Amino acid sequence: SQQGEEDPQALSIQEGENATMNCSYKTSINNLQWYRQNSGRGLVHLILIRSNEREKHSGRLRVTLDTSKKSSSLLITASRAADTASYFCATDASGSRLTFGEGTQLTVNP
């Protein structure tokens, strides 16, 4: 089964609103990463947070990690129509491979 499970599966918001996606996982990790995928295209790395970090920012992205709850959240602030995509969390438990969640489909309406 997938290490990462994301919630919600789909999210639809208006431009300018914030979007929050959550990821839960099952085992101890070295780091957790978030990737973005535009329809039918390759994944693009967004941000990485290590197991000893609690929060990280990159532009309009904010990621939190709670290792006690084995969960992470990705917040996209002031969303734009161009943010419409699928977002995946991926966990690195071994330092050698990633395990991906099933993704959240985000739609930002103009």
Next chain:
Amino acid sequence: DADVTQTPRNRITKTGKRIMLECSQTKGHDRMYWYRQDPGLGLRLIYYSFDVKDINKGEISDGYSVSRQAQAKFSLSLESAIPNQTALYFCATSDPAGDGKETQYFGPGTRLLVL
């Protein structure tokens, strides 16, 4: 030019045929990966390679084989394609020595349809 390229981008084949998907990278990374993605699902790891002499099975390797011909090339073969191998296939690379060593870089994908 793209750092990670995949050929072909789209392929239609028949059950029982042997096909090869190719991946090339110009990033100079040692690590390469093959994933498959099914509609509405995340990526599942098929095989991965940490250098030319290293090949490792992922979580769904049955029905697939790989060849690491050079640091820059990693091919995925379906020896006898079956319909449930219809999926979107991605190649990815990573650099264990770099600052972002855990980050993976993906190709554009190959869409495979097995009839």
